[in-house]
Every structure is written in structure tokens, then in C-alpha cells.
Amino acid sequence: MNLRSYIDLYQLLDGHALTHEENRAFALKNDLQAQSSLRMLLAWVRAHQNSLSSPAQSAKFCKYLYIVSLVLGVLALVLGVMTGIGLLSYSGKEPVNLIYFLAVAAFIPLFTMLLALFSMLRANQAQSLLIHISPAYWMEKIVGFFSQEARAALSKLTINPLLLNWLVIKRSQLLALLFAIGLLLALLGIVATKDIAFAWSTTIQVSPKQFHTFLETLSWPWSSLFPSAVPSVDLITQSQYFRLGETLDSGMVANAARLGEWWKFLACATLFYAIVVRFGMWLLASFGFHQALKESLMSLEGVERLLFEMNTPLVTTTAPKQEIVFAQEIHQYSRVLQTVDPHYKTTLGWAMSKNDIVILNDSMQVSSECVFDIGGTNTLYEDEKIISGLQGEVLLYVKSWEPPTMDMMDALLAIITQVDKITLLPTGTKEDGYIPTSRELNIWERKIQTLNHPKVWLCRIN
Amino acid sequence: MSHQLTAPHPKFAVVGHPNKGKSSIVASLAQDDTVQISDTPGTTIKSRSFPLRMDGEIIYELFDTPGFQRARSVLAWLEKHDVPAHKRAEAVEAFINTHRENERFSDEIELLTPIMEGAGIIYVVDGSKPYGEEYEAEMEILRWTGQPSMALINHIGENDYSQEWRRALEQYFRIVREYDPMETDPQQQVLLLESMAQLDESWRVPLKHSIVLFEGRRDQKLEQSAKTIAHLVQSMLSHLEQFRFSGEDVEDTDRQKLLKNYQQHLRALEQKSQKFIEQLWSHQHLQKEQESLLFEGVDLFSKESASIFGLSRQEMVVTGVTGGAVTGAGIDLLFAGHTLLLGGAIGAVVGGVGAYFGFDELSGIKVLGKTLGKRYLEMGPMENRNFPYILLGRSLYHLHKVAARSHAKRGAVTLTMDETFKEKWLDDQSRKSLEKFHKRFRSGDEISSGEIQAYEALVLACLKKIV
Ligand SMILES: Nc1nc2c(ncn2[C@@H]2O[C@H](COP(=O)(O)OP(=O)(O)OP(=O)(O)O)[C@@H](O)[C@H]2O)c(=O)[nH]1
Ligand SMILES: [Mg+2]
Numbered sequence: 001m002n003l004r005s006y007i008d009l010y011q012l013l014d015g016h017a018l019t020h021e022e023n024r025a026f027a028l029k030n031d032l033q034a035q036s037s038l039r040m041l042l043a044w045v046r047a048h049q050n051s052l053s054s055p056a057q058s059a060k061f062c063k064y065l066y067i068v069s070l071v072l073g074v075l076a077l078v079l080g081v082m083t084g085i086g087l088l089s090y091s092g093k094e095p096v097n098l099i100y101f102l103a104v105a106a107f108i109p110l111f112t113m114l115l116a117l118f119s120m121l122r123a124n125q126a127q128s129l130l131i132h133i134s135p136a137y138w139m140e141k142i143v144g145f146f147s148q149e150a151r152a153a154l155s156k157l158t159i160n161p162l163l164l165n166w167l168v169i170k171r172s173q174l175l176a177l178l179f180a181i182g183l184l185l186a187l188l189g190i191v192a193t194k195d196i197a198f199a200w201s202t203t204i205q206v207s208p209k210q211f212h213t214f215l216e217t218l219s220w221p222w223s224s225l226f227p228s229a230v231p232s233v234d235l236i237t238q239s240q241y242f243r244l245g246e247t248l249d250s251g252m253v254a255n256a257a258r259l260g261e262w263w264k265f266l267a268c269a270t271l272f273y274a275i276v277v278r279f280g281m282w283l284l285a286s287f288g289f290h291q292a293l294k295e296s297l298m299s300l301e302g303v304e305r306l307l308f309e310m311n312t313p314l315v316t317t318t319a320p321k322q323e324i325v326f327a328q329e330i331h332q333y334s335r336v337l338q339t340v341d342p343h344y345k346t347t348l349g350w351a352m353s354k355n356d357i358v359i360l361n362d363s364m365q366v367s368s369e370c371v372f373d374i375g376g377t378n379t380l381y382e383d384e385k386i387i388s389g390l391q392g393e394v395l396l397y398v399k400s401w402e403p404p405t406m407d408m409m410d411a412l413l414a415i416i417t418q419v420d421k422i423t424l425l426p427t428g429t430k431e432d433g434y435i436p437t438s439r440e441l442n443i444w445e446r447k448i449q450t451l452n453h454p455k456v457w458l459c460r461i462n
Numbered sequence: 463m464s465h466q467l468t469a470p471h472p473k474f475a476v477v478g479h480p481n482k483g484k485s486s487i488v489a490s491l492a493q494d495d496t497v498q499i500s501d502t503p504g505t506t507i508k509s510r511s512f513p514l515r516m517d518g519e520i521i522y523e524l525f526d527t528p529g530f531q532r533a534r535s536v537l538a539w540l541e542k543h544d545v546p547a548h549k550r551a552e553a554v555e556a557f558i559n560t561h562r563e564n565e566r567f568s569d570e571i572e573l574l575t576p577i578m579e580g581a582g583i584i585y586v587v588d589g590s591k592p593y594g595e596e597y598e599a600e601m602e603i604l605r606w607t608g609q610p611s612m613a614l615i616n617h618i619g620e621n622d623y624s625q626e627w628r629r630a631l632e633q634y635f636r637i638v639r640e641y642d643p644m645e646t647d648p649q650q651q652v653l654l655l656e657s658m659a660q661l662d663e664s665w666r667v668p669l670k671h672s673i674v675l676f677e678g679r680r681d682q683k684l685e686q687s688a689k690t691i692a693h694l695v696q697s698m699l700s701h702l703e704q705f706r707f708s709g710e711d712v713e714d715t716d717r718q719k720l721l722k723n724y725q726q727h728l729r730a731l732e733q734k735s736q737k738f739i740e741q742l743w744s745h746q747h748l749q750k751e752q753e754s755l756l757f758e759g760v761d762l763f764s765k766e767s768a769s770i771f772g773l774s775r776q777e778m779v780v781t782g783v784t785g786g787a788v789t790g791a792g793i794d795l796l797f798a799g800h801t802l803l804l805g806g807a808i809g810a811v812v813g814g815v816g817a818y819f820g821f822d823e824l825s826g827i828k829v830l831g832k833t834l835g836k837r838y839l840e841m842g843p844m845e846n847r848n849f850p851y852i853l854l855g856r857s858l859y860h861l862h863k864v865a866a867r868s869h870a871k872r873g874a875v876t877l878t879m880d881e882t883f884k885e886k887w888l889d890d891q892s893r894k895s896l897e898k899f900h901k902r903f904r905s906g907d908e909i910s911s912g913e914i915q916a917y918e919a920l921v922l923a924c925l926k927k928i929v
């Protein structure tokens with residue numbers, strides 16, 4: 001997991017929506033269910049990274065970040081060396097006040113580390129004010145200002161502020177570390193090539209004894225390892241320096257060789273406070289960054305959905321194949337009657353009893369010589385026999401609410417061969433007073449349209 | 463090899479007379495809004511499979527089939543072969559094999575094939591129309607197949623002939639149930655699945671499983687809907703819209719443009735959320751016909767929307783929502799006219815869209831910095847106290863319509879309002895809890911995921927009151 005996975009995920013979720021099917025299939029195929037959410041996400045990012053247009057935003061961003069870090073790192077190192085040289089510059093006239101060096105090598109680092117700790121605690125606030133005092137933040141602003149391309153790349157990304165905070169914190173620690181290394185290098189370099197008389201001087205009333213106690217406390221981390229790197233009371237007394245005299249204390253000159261002893265203490269102080277402790281801070285910051293990365297990754301918009309899709313069994317119920325659409329052209333049927341004739345040679349009823357037909361005849365005021373029921377529970381043979389005896393004009397009652405089946409159409413075709421004219425009369429239910437709805441009539445009309453035979457008529461009464 | 467070791471999954475063929483709602487029942491069970499359904503008999507011409515799959519594994523399979531067209535001819539063919547009872551299924555098999563290429567029997571072949579491949583029979587009739595003797599041939603054919611069977615009485619129309627249907631159906635089917643495909647009550651579906659489980663001993667476990675899946679899926683849908691709506695409210699309230707203007711002073715047209723962009727952005731968010739919810743509830747095909755499923759002409763920023771979904775002045779006072787000038791007397795006036803809207807399509811009743819929310823009523827407009835000669839106008843976060851309730855009301859109403867819409871329904875959704883809708887989901891208690899969050903969203907602060915989750919839970923509770 002790194003910043004790249006975060007940015008890639010951000011981009012993938014932003015633009016490349018995959019379906020539940022694809023995501024679930026991915027989780028199943030890679031056997032991810034038992035894994036932690038984070039692992040699932042990372043596996044998913046890895047698998048889909050390639051679909052991002054290259055070079056990916058993440059690559060651009062990380063490259064930019066790397067270059068900026070490199071430049072800043074080199075700058076910090078050089079700055080450390082220069083500062084060291086500046087602090088240790090020794091004209092031979094005045095001894096080097098070791099308090100300045102100590103301030104840069106131990107006190108300032110301790111103070112800034114305290115601030116860093118504080119900003120780590122507050123990093124979860126979106127707008128951590130302390131971030132703005134970090135050198136990394138400002139140096140980056142300056143560098144970023146010069147690189148148009150990098151700025152363009154950055155402006156398209158909205159990185160979680162929490163993550164950005166940690167990024168700055170972590171990098172500040174790294175820069176401070178490099179600075180301290182520069183400082184140490186300068187110290188070692190100068191000590192190796194020059195003789196330096198260290199001294200200490202202060203306006204405050206501090207007795208060498210008190211100063212010794214203080215320095216002893218400072219050096220406890222290495223006192224047992226390097227006892228010689230702990231200044232003795234003697235050394236401290238000898239190297240106290242007052243500027244008043246314009247000239248060097250004769251005692252100091254006499255002990256000039258001993259005054260150089262201090263470097264061990266200074267080197268250890270730098271090594272421990274500016275480097276070792278800072279390295280610890282860097283580790284802490286890396287850990288914090290890692291946590292922030294995890295948290296930001298999990299809180300990216302769309303992640304919850306993605307995890308849901310990977311974790312939830314895909315249940316589908318719909319038909320996998322597209323349906324063939326039934327289509328019929330609709331024309332007006334030309335052989336439509338609005339009234340029923342009073343007399344027919346034969347009245348037939350489709351799938352109804354003889355009794356029903358008689359009742360229908362009555363209610364429609366139709367008279368006929370014969371009445372037959374066809375369809376329904378009749379056998380095909382019975383129907384055949386009835387149909388073969390038909391002639392003249394025939395009225396056929398059908399139940400308007402029932403769909404015209406092909407069974408009925410077969411019978412109709414057979415009837416046509418025998419009669420001069422056949423009129424279909426769809427009737428509604430008894431409860432509706434035998435009145436069909438126009439919707440039902442339309443269905444019947446459409447059906448006999450498929451036959452479109454001159455002998456077939458439809459009677460629409462409603 | 464392996465599939466021979468495991469029992470085959472249960473199959474069910476939904477069969478019956480043409481135009482009696484077979485496809486509707488399948489669409490409702492399979493929650494598939496693409497099924498062809500129309501009042502023209504013979505709409506379905508091919509059998510179609512609707513498998514219930516979990517991660518690709520089929521739990522059961524449903525078949526939609528064409529209706530019987532020449533039942534008497536088929537039965538005549540079968541009876542001509544005069545076979546003993548235990549050989550009847552073979553006769554049906556023989557019928558299929560003999561007539562596979564015969565156009566005349568294409569419907570019967572289509573519907574009998576899944577049955578002869580082991581599907582249980584779900585025979586569908588319309589209980590709102592009288593029983594008729596022409597049904598006997600097809601029921602007899604089904605009996606010949608020897609497959610376990612049940613009957614479902616559907617009610618397409620107003621009248622009720624279910625008593626006579628029951629008497630007839632019980633002659634042929636051991637189980638007779640009623641089912642309304644236009645209803646989305648999950649309980650009804652569970653009952654049907656339980657009946658289907660009774661058809662065969664070995665089908666019980668998979669169908670129990672399917673019930674669990676359906677119930678779980680419904681809970682997930684509700685949860686996801688609540689998340690979507692909560693997210694919508696949060697992102698709308700906290701949205702910041704910027705507009706770069708040229709020139710020294712802010713012109714009125716600049717403000718107008720900013721307002722327009724701001725509103726447009728929020729509308730787009732609402733629409734996106736609605737589409738997502740429609741998809742979540744498997745109604746994605748509706749959106750092809752309409753821009754948005756609902757609210758045609760009832761704009762997010764309209765008076766009617768505010769008056770129907772927003773809080774009344776009194777409710778705002780009770781909740782402590784009154785924001786001074788932000789929510790003015792307009793609400794009272796609007797509510798006086800509320801009765802006008804009842805039962806009608808809202809869009810038709812009130813005109814004058816867009817006048818209700820002025821600049822200040824949504825959010826103040828700030829002029830931002832002057833870096834490198836560029837100046838920005840900014841609008842947001844949403845300051846109107848009533849707006850979140852309007853938005854929630856609309857979202858819940860939309861969800862309620864989508865969730866209650868049967869997958870067997872075709873055609874546009876009708877928007878009929880009644881004044882009780884708000885009462886159903888919003889009471890004093892929930893209003894107070896919601897307001898706390900709305901205040902946070904308005905603040906422009908970063909909202910923690912814990913807060914979002916708490917808000918989602920609130921929305922879910924409101925949502926469960928209406929769905
Ligand atoms: N109001 C109402 N209408 C229904 C109901 N069930 C079906 N319909 C309507 O009845 C008509 C026929 O429904 P389908 O589901 O297409 O019937 P089908 O049995 O599949 O028809 P075919 O495929 O043609 O054999 C459609 O217009 C449906 O909208 C119901 O329960 N209530
Ligand atoms: Mg159908």
C-alpha cells in the first residue's frame with residue numbers, strides 16, 4: 001500500500017465504474033472473501049490499474065513528489081553542512097561558543113519535534129494549522145510554483161487532507177534528518193581538518209557546576225557508551241569564556257588542546273538528538289502516514305460500495321437473454337357491424353352451453369333456425385360434424401373476455417368454407433349485461449384481421 | 463460430471479391460457495421490468511428462463527411461456543394414443559418429438575418442453591372472469607405430463623369469480639393460491655415460494671434458501687437506498703458553487719449565472735441519485751423513457767415542491783429550524799393553498815416555478831479573493847433551513863414510488879400526492895434528530911464517517927416507515 005494505490009483507487013472509482021457482477025466475480029475468482037477489506041481493495045487496484053490511461057495521475061504525482069523530495073533533501077543536507085560550517089567557523093581569535101551549536105543540534109530539534117508531535121495529534125483535523133509552519137510545506141509551495149505541469153497534475157486530485165497532513169509531517173521529519181546529517185558531517189569534517197577551541201559563554205549566572213549537571217543530564221543517553229563524550233567539570237570550568245577581556249584567558253590558551261575535547265560531546269549530542277531521535281520521529285510519522293493512508297483509502301467515495309459489491313453474493317433473477325418482441329401492424333378492420341341482424345340461419349356459441357346461446361339470442365333479439373355449441377368440451381370430431389352441416393349466414397357468439405385462440409381460428413377457417421357469411425359477436429359477462437369493453441373488442445378485431453377474409457365480419461356492440 | 467452428483471435445481475413453468483398474466487407473474491417474481499407484457503394475447507411467443515442465481519449458481523429457474531392455443535388438438539392427439547396412466551408422460555414426450563418442427567403447435571411445444579424437462583407447473587388463471595369449459599383441455603394436458611402442479615388465481619379485473627375457479631381448479635390441482643403481480647408486498651412472494659416448495663420434497667431446501675436471499679436482498683436495497691439519500695442530502699447541503707467573473711464589480715447577471723449553476727448542479731445530483739435508486743430496485747428501464755421517473759415539472763426549487771415536501775412554519779418553530787429571513791412567510795401562504803393540490807398532478811396546479819427561492823433564500827453569495835486578477839463568486843453551503851426536508855421528502859417519495867412499483871407494471875408512473883405523505887415519515891422526534899445533522903452539513907466542516915453513518919441510520923428509520 002502506498003500513495004500510488006490511493007491515487008489509482010481514487011481515479012478508478014471516479015471514472016471506471018464496474019458492475020456488481022464484475023466486482024463480485026473478481027472477488028470470487030481471486031478468493032478474496034476471507035481477506036481484510038484493505039487487502040481486497042489493494043488487490044482490486046492492482047488488477048485494474050492498467051485500465052488507467054498512462055501515464056497515470058499517480059505516476060505523475062509520485063514522480064513530482066519524488067523530484068521535490070530529492071531537491072528538498074539535497075537542499076536540506078547542504079543547508080545542514082553550511083550551518084555547521086557557519087557555526088564552527090573559527091578565526092583563531094575567539095573560541096567557538098558551543099552553545100550555538102548545541103542549540104541547533106539539540107534544542108531546536110527537540111523543540112521542533114515537540115511541535116511535530118503536536119501536529120501528529122492534530123493531523124486528523126482537516127485544517128491543521130501547525131502544518132503551515134512546517135518547512136516542507138513552504139518549500140514545496142515554492143518549488144511547486146515553478147513547475148506548471150506539476151501544478152496542473154495536482155489541481156486535478158483532491159487528496160484527503162488527513163493524508164496530505166501526514167505527508168507533510170513525514171517529509172518534514174526526513175528533511176530535518178538530512179539537515180542534521182549535514183550538521184554532523186560539517187562537525188566531523190571541521191574537527192578533522194582544523195583545531196577548534198570550544199568555549200561557552202553566557203550572561204546568565206550559571207556556575208560551571210550547574211552547567212555540568214545540565215550537560216550531564218543531556219548526555220545520559222551515551223554516557224555509559226562513550227564516557228569521554230561527557231564533559232568533565234574541569235573542562236567546563238576551563239572553557240568558560242568572558243568576552244570582556246578582549247584577549248583570551250591565559251588559562252584557556254594553556255589548555256587549548258583540551259578545549260577540542262568538546263567535539264565528542266557535540267557529535268554525540270547531534271547524533272542522538274538531531275539524528276537518532278529524529279529518526280524515531282520519522283518512523284512514527286511513517287507509521288502515522290501509513291495509518292492515514294489506510295483510513296483515506298477506506299473512506300474514498302465509492303469504496304464502501306465497492307467492498308459491498310465484492311462481499312455480497314450477487315443475486316440475479318432476471319432473464320439473461322433479450323426477449324423477442326411480438327409486433328403486429330394495426331389497421332382498421334373494414335368488415336365491422338355496429339348492430340346485429342335479427343335473423344340468422346344458424347347461431348353458434350364458442351365454448352358455451354346450448355342454453356347460454358339461447359339466452360344470448362334472447363337478449364340480442366336474434367332468431368335462428370339452429371343453435372349449436374362448438375369448441376369448449378366438444379371433441380374436434382363433434383365440431384367437424386357441426387361445421388360440415390352449416391350454410392348461409394351464421395352468427396358466432398364468443399366470450400369477449402377470453403382471448404381468441406388458434407383453436408377458435410381453426411374452427412373459423414373451417415366454417416368459412418361452408419357458409420356465405422359469418423359474423424363474430426363478442427359478448428361480455430352476464431354481470432356486465434353481455435356488453436363487452438372496447439378493449440376486448442379491439443383484441444378480437446386485431447385477431448380476425450390476421451385472417452382478413454371477406455366472409456368474416458365482426459359485430460361491435462358496446 | 464459434477465452436476466450429475468448434485469440434485470438438479472427446481473424449475474417452474476408458468477403456464478396457462480393466453481393473456482391471463484403469466485408474464486406479469488414471472489416479471490413480478492423475477493423483478494424483471496423488461497418482460498414483454500401487454501393486453502394483446504400471444505405476447506409471449508417463446509419460453510424464457512428466469513434463473514435465480516447466487517454468484518452464478520442457479521437456485522431455481524422460472525419459465526415464462528406462451529399460452530395454450532390448440533389445447534384440444536393436442537389432447538386429441540394424446541388421447542388417440544390410448545396409453546395406460548403410467549405411460550402418459552411418455553405420450554406427451556412423443557407429442558413434442560413428433561411436432562417439434564410443426565408451426566401449428568409451436569406454442570404448445572414451447573410451454574410443454576420445460577415441463578417435460580422437469581419443471582413444476584404453475585397454472586395461471588384470471589379470477590376476475592368466469593370459469594369456462596375451454597380450460598379443461600389444457601388442464602387435462604397438464605395432468606398428462608405427470609409433473610407436480612399448482613394453480614394461481616390472478617385478478618386482472620374488478621369482478622370476482624374466484625369461488626367457481628377454486629372449485630374447478632381443485633379438481634386438477636392440489637394447491638390453489640391467489641397472487642397479485644401488481645402488488646410488491648414481500649410477504650406475498652414468500653407465501654408463493656413456500657407453496658412452490660410443497661410441490662416436491664427435494665425443492666424445499668433451495669426454495670427456503672431463495673426466501674432468505676430475497677429477504678436479505680430487500681434489506682440491502684433499503685440500506686443502500688438510505689445511504690444514497692443520506693449522501694445526497696449531505697453533498698447537496700455542503701456544495702459550494704464558484705463562478706469566476708470578470709470586471710471590477712459583481713454584475714447582477716453574474717449572480718444570476720451563479721445561482722443558475724448552483725441550482726443546476728443540485729438538480730443533477732438529485733437526478734443521479736434517483737437513477738441510482740431506480741437501478742437498485744431493478745427499474746432501470748423506466749428511465750429510458752423519461753428523464754426522471756417522477757417530478758416531471760415539479761422542480762426541486764419550485765413552490766410546489768417546497769409546499770408539499772417542506773416543513774410548515776409551525777413545524778419549523780417547533781423544531782427550532784426558523785432561520786430568520788431565510789424561511790419567510792411564503793410557506794404559510796403556500797400551505798394555505800395546499801388543499802388545492804390534493805389528488806391532482808402537482809405540475810398542473812401551480813405555475814410560476816423558480817420564484818420561491820431567491821438568492822438569499824438558498825445561500826448568501828460571497829465574493830472571493832483577488833489572486834492574480836481572478837475573482838470568484840461563491841454560493842453554498844445551503845443555508846435554507848427547509849431545503850433538507852424538501853429534499854428528503856422528495857427522495858423518500860421517489861423511493862417509495864419505486865419500491866412499491868411492481869415489475870409487472872408497464873407505462874409511466876403517475877404522480878398523485880396526498881398530504882399525509884410527510885406525516886408518514888416525519889414526526890417531531892425524527893425532525894429534531896435530523897436537524898442536528900443538517901446543521902452540521904450546513905456548517906461546511908468536514909463530516910466524519912461516524913456522523914454520516916448515524917445520519918444514514920436516521921434516514922433508514924424514516925424510510926422504513928414508508929416502504
Ligand atoms: N390490473 C391488473 N392487470 C393485470 C394483472 N395481471 C396481468 N394484468 C394485465 O393483463 C394483461 C396480460 O398480461 P400478461 O402478463 O402479458 O399475460 P400473459 O399470460 O403473459 O399473456 P401472453 O403472453 O399473451 O399469453 C396485461 O395487460 C397486464 O397488464 C393484474 O393482476 N392486475
Ligand atoms: Mg406472456
